[in-house]
Every structure is written in structure tokens, then in C-alpha cells.
Amino acid sequence: MFADPLTQRLTDFIIGLGIDVRVGELPDDTFLPGVDIRFGGLVIDEKRLAHPGDILHEAGHIAVTEPDARKAERLEPSDGEEMATLAWSWAALTHLGLEPAVVFHPEGYKGEAEWLVETFTSGGAIGVPLLQFYGLTLEPRQAAERGVAPFPNMLRWLR
Template sequence: MFADPLTQRLADFVIGLGIDVTAGELPDDTFLPGVDIRFGGLVIDERRLAHPGDILHEAGHIAVTEPEGRKAERLEPTDGEEMAALAWSWAALTHLELDPGVVFHPEGYKGDAGWLVETFTSGGAIGVPLLQYYGLALEPRQAAERGVAPFPHMLRWLR
């Protein structure tokens, strides 16, 4: 479907989670160049895709949305869902053994990409309490009590 091996790898991962991914042409005004959320799936315009890692962040928005809201034409994430999508993205890149800069690139995150990488690398928990609330991951104490690996390990990928 996609010429770039990284784009294809990320699309395959997202498809494997049960999120639709299609190739298509997108207008110039999408929030992130070359990727958009439409009706609970991702549309990727490889010609305009500036950063393949944006696929994971946008998939994270779909993944942390309540199932009944996932298929809406457009998602309107809350601030909490935005934080949960950050943590979800970190878990995904960790799972895929990617360099954090693939997702948290300097052109994104309002200039805070470096800070986010430092925060997650040092064990920061931005968004993790929401992932735990959604039943997707556990913070270290609760993970130890249940005998499972803590975040960034995911118990499941979709809310």
C-alpha cells in the first residue's frame, strides 16, 4: 500500500489493532500533514506525509476514544484524551522498538517534543492515569500487584 517501509510498518501495526487505514489524497489543511482521522480510521496521503510517526499519534486518538464515539466523522479529543494519546504513542513506539524521535519529532507537539521524550524516558506518567482508567495499561504499583508489566506495556490497545 505504501512505498516507504516505515509508513507501511506503522500502517500494518495500526491495522493489526483493528483500526482501518486507507491510502488517499488529503487536502493541505489537515491538522497533521498527510494523515487524517475519518470515521474512526486513518487516511494517509503518503505524498504529503511529513512524519510517518504522526500515524501512531493519530491512531492513539482513535484508540483512546470511547468505542461508540470512534466512528464519528471527526474526533474532537478532550485535553485528557490528548494526554492519553501521548502516552499511547509512547507505548506504541516502545512496543515497535522505534527511536522516540520518529513520533516525538521537533516539528510537533508545540515545541515540546524533546521535553516529552525526556519525561517519558525518565518514567514520567503523562496520560498514564487515563490509560489505566480506560483499562489499557497499569502504573508500576498496580502492575506489580497484578503481576503484569507496567506502562509502557499495554494490556490492550483499544479502549
């Protein structure tokens, strides 16, 4: 489907989670170049895609959205859902064995990518309480009580 092996790998992962991915031409004014969320799936324009890791972030928005709201034409994430998406993206890149800069690149996250990487690397939990509330992961204490690995391990990927 995609010429770039990383783009294909990320797409295969997302499709495996049950998130629809389509190839299509996108206008220049999408929030992230070359990827857009439409009706609960991703549309990817590989020619315009600036950072393949943005695919994971956008998939994270779909993943943390309530199932009934997921299929809306456009998603309007709350601040909490945005934080949960950051944690989801970290879990996904960890699961895939990717370098953090693939997703948390310098051109994104309002100049805070380096801070986010440092925060997650040092065990920070931005968004993790919401992922736990959604039943997607567990923080260390609850994970230990249940005998499972804590975040960034995911119990499941879709809310």
C-alpha cells in the same frame, strides 16, 4: 500499500489493532500533513505525509476514544484524551522498538517534543492514569500486584 518501509510498518501495526487505514488524497489543511482521522479510521496521503510517526499519534486518538464515539466523522479529543494519546504513542513506539524522535519529532507537539521524550524516558506518566482508567495499561504498583509489566506495556490497545 506504501513505498516507505516505516510508513508500511506503522500501518501494519495499526491495522493489526483493528483500526481501519485507507490510502487517499488529502488537502493541505489537515491538522497533520498527510494523515487524517475520518469515521474512526485513518486516511494516509503518502505524498503529503511529513512524518510517518504522526500515523501513530493519530491512531492513538482513535484508540483512546470511547468505542461509541470512535466512528464519528471527526474526533474532537478532550485535553485528557490528548494526554492519553501522548502516553499511547509512547507505548506504541516502545512496543515497536522505534526511536522516540520518530513520533516525538521537533516539528510537532508545539515545540515540546524534546521535553516529552525526556519526561517519558525518565519514567514520567503524562496520560498514563487515563490509560489505566481506560483499562489499557497499569502503573507500576498495580502492575506488580497483578503480576504484569507496567506502562509502557499495554494490556490492550483499544479502549
